[in-house]
Amino acid sequence: MPVLPGAEPYHHDGGTVGVLLCHGFTGSPQSLRPWGEHLARAGLTVSLPRLPGHGTTWQEMSRTRWEDWYASLDKALADLRGRCSETFVMGLSLGGCMALRLAEIHGAAVQGVVAVNPSIVNDTPILRLAPVLKWMLPSVPGVAGDIKMDGVTELGYARTPVRAAATLPRLWKLVQTDLDKITQPVLVFHSRDDHVVKPASTAFLRARMGDNLEIRELLDSYHVATLDNDATAIFEGSLDFIRSHASVPLTKDL
Template identity: 40%
Template sequence: MKDWHAEGHGANKKIGVLLVHGFTGSPASMRPWAEYLNQRGYTVTVPLLPGHGTNPKDLNLVKWQEWPAKVENDLNALLQSCEKVFICGLSMGGGTTLNVATRYSKQLAGIILVNPMIHVKFIPAQVAWVISRFQKMRDSVGDDIKRPGITEYGYDSLPAVGVYELLKMLTYTRKRLHDVTVPLQLFHSVEDHTLPVSNTEIIMQGVGSREKNRIELVNSYHVATLDYDAEIIFENSRLFIESHS
């Protein structure tokens, strides 16, 4: 539930990977992926995003700029110690990764997105703001996982003010997707109960990356990093990282 970092070893020690969790989620959703890569020598960092890992109310007190700022802080630490750095993002963590990549594409070796978030259909930021004025908490959207008995240890409710801030970040980022020019690998669950496929389509069409590929996941829901297709994500991401290192 906290920030986690593990130094690499061997030939891959100087290759860093930053793994970013989703909205109302926690580092637990990215930890198995990070450990898989670390076991293969990569230096890994899994940040706890501001407003997470404590109480849902805290997510109503965060400004959206704090999320990419946290990622950038950890990214700069990796850039100082590593020769190549990749960022992996799940859901809102994917949106945050894209936001950072609009400014850091030249410093990054690649980005890997799993069911990334770039918009919410029919709910612009202004509507979310109105909702947040009279309803501070809504029903949780977490733990959309096909495997039984698995949890990402996220919040059990959805902070409405936090949603407003999230939508502001996504709106800002979507307008700047053309500034993302880094090689991109994207995993998309065919059956995702949290985000529609339009998120993946907008990103694939909007980024300025010359190299971009999409891999379909047929046996996982939204939190695919903890689901039946996790090994597909882990192994293909390793191959992607190897090919760009």
């Protein structure tokens, strides 16, 4: 299946500190590419894979599930760990959720987590009917492109495959159940005006996590904040986060 132009994965070989970036549901690496390039310029090794079924057609994505997306990230993390002495995981939306899952599973092998508008709570009531709807309704209107900045677009699907979406509640439940396993530092960027992920996800993290959680509010961006007005704050904030929590120096510092 041909990959949409601009949806290709991004990789950069830098220093001994590595970062795995996880894009969101129905999105593509395009939404995180500027973030990855910013970290690469600081001397970091960066891995930004394209999740299975993404960046092609929603019909292809309909044949995948969260386990497929997570498995690709788990493989990318293993590769990064083989080349770097320390690794951080970061993600947008559902990518933030899967970044948290990687931290739960791999423990100290993940040095820290940065999540932008993470989705970890089922705040869409229709998803409760998805196991039945998927047999009658192949897709619903998409959620990509929630950006405040004029003239900026996200490369994502205009339709959301119901069969793929029906697998999400299981992932959310696992992440919620195992949150206490995360002892690493976690930085969350939360858009005050988000038309995709409701405040319940950030509120859940705030209620369940301890002093290792820091939440920073974004005042001038919508859901895809990595392409929006607050992108620079995310890029620089995540780089400062790495500098604060990496025990080895970056090869190249800004």
